[in-house]
Amino acid sequence: MTAGEPVLEVEDLRVRLRTPRGPADVVNGLSYTVGAGETVAVVGESGSGKSVSVLALLGLLPARVATVTGRALLQGEDLLTMAPDRLRQVRGAGAGMVFQDPMTSLNPVLTIGRQLVEGIRAHGDVSKADARSRAAELLREVGLPDPEGALDRYPHELSGGMRQRVVIAIALSNSPSLLIADEATTALDVTVQAQIIDLIEGLQDEHGTGVIWITHDLGVVAGIADRVLVMYGGRCVEDGTVDDVLERPAHPYTRGLLGSLPDLAAPVGPDGEVPELTAIPGLPPPPTDLPQGCVFWPRCPVRADPRCETEQPPLAVVSRAPAGGPAGATASGAYTGDGAGLPHRAATWCTEGVDGGSRG
């Protein structure tokens, strides 16, 4: 659980996309760190900039349309200013990535073995035979039955869960220090989801990999994450430990997200009717036209402060972690990585009614 050395330090990451409807500010000043062996969950609705923010890190956005600024240090090296050839080496070897849909993220016309072997051989002078036995070993590690046989099979011959295991094997094939899982379990059914989460947790404990887990599933977050970062409109609106964010949400948006989860413990009505889910009305703001004040203002049920509409609230500490001790937050808000005392921060003017802490 405790975070070691920071593997990834992201500072003021901004992504602007050129779209037919004008420039879209998809990510607006995102800062976070991921320590070795730590899992940071990034949550938010579709279109909140979660995926774009990680694709930008590895230079996987089309350069023609995307402008990425800020800093992203992977073990001290800035990914965003790196020479293309060095970036290619870092992809796979420094940071592995697992994508959302295992049905489409493998090449349908190449065998599983080939797809693993080419990844292994891209990062070292390995003979074909050695790479092949390493590939079989990886498939065994991710729990694929008959790993040797699977090498000669094509993706369509495997189930979705098995394919996702293959994608994980590919992502881990060069023992990266950072694993990015972009909605890695969203397309899978619940039991398979749990298996994949267990698998990644196990591998993470074994290799001390830092994990960025992108999801919109708060159930998954509670199960896997050490820290949570809530994204909305391309901004981090709240971050903190899992307990802080999920138990004592400070931002009206986070509260809305939690409120839209079905509560199985809620009393059932006299006719056996289930209480209705409270959805957040409206849609996220289009990134081509973000509100001037708080990004959540157009949908916010609270709007307790006049500044909500006009002034962007900064990401400020809401409470110190109950663990006590000196807070791990520096003046700039960057996490220093000493494990205890993770700050709980939220970007909102409305802090009334937040239990567990007040500002200042």
Add this chain to the structure above:
Amino acid sequence: MFALVHLVPGDPVRLALGTRFSQESYDALRERSGLDQPLVEQFFTWFGRALTGDLGVSFRSGETVTSQIAERLPATLTLAFASILVALVIAIPLGTVSALRPRSIVDRVATVISQFGISVPDFWMGIVLILVFAGTLGWLPSGGYVPISEDPGAWLQRLLMPALVTGVVSGSVITRFVRSSMLEALGSDHVRTAQAKGLPTRQVFTWHVLRNALLPLVTVTGVQLAYLLSGVVVVEIVFSWPGLGQLALQAVQARDYPVLQGAILLFAVVFLVINLVVDLLYTAIDPRIRR
């Protein structure tokens, strides 16, 4: 098909005999060619013979239809394969370049070129080429066909212009397909996975983009080849190329039913064979279709 051929107004016997003929010779020829029989009977007679490889005898020349087709076939095959070669040489690089830089200047230029190729009439392009290369410059003969076995140099000289014209037309169609299938392949998730693995760009392109973009390309190329093999009538006439298209046209003009039916039968067989080849190729390159 058979019925359609016979529905075309005009009397083949009258056309075969010219302007002056006697009633006796008319009746004699009509009887000899079986045209006095009921249509249904004519069909079954023709069909039965066709099954044994006998396509009948031309009304006009008196030669067997099979020998007439066999005589024209080398010219048609030569032109069709040369054109498809030209088409692919144009289409693959042009389509790839536009897909790699969509909406760039290169893409726009490529679009204009392929639009031009699709919309400009082939006879016009043929005539312009003849005027320039055969007329003004005098580099190439204006038409005709020499078998490769007789004189490879002359064969190539006469092949260049017609192959270029039909190749540009087919190539323009194929370019659009290459562009769209390449764009689709480029945007697919597994290409992103390949990039995230840290593969070199060239490897990502050959094995993850090109390999997958090839699938639709095989289909269009097959369709274009079938079209070219069925004879490109206009181009054949412009370049006096003795192919099957010309043969079929002459047969229509003369109401030479046996030749026309033979040619149509051949075109149908060509389509079937090419479709079969395309399907077989598909199984070879796409593992999802195997078994």
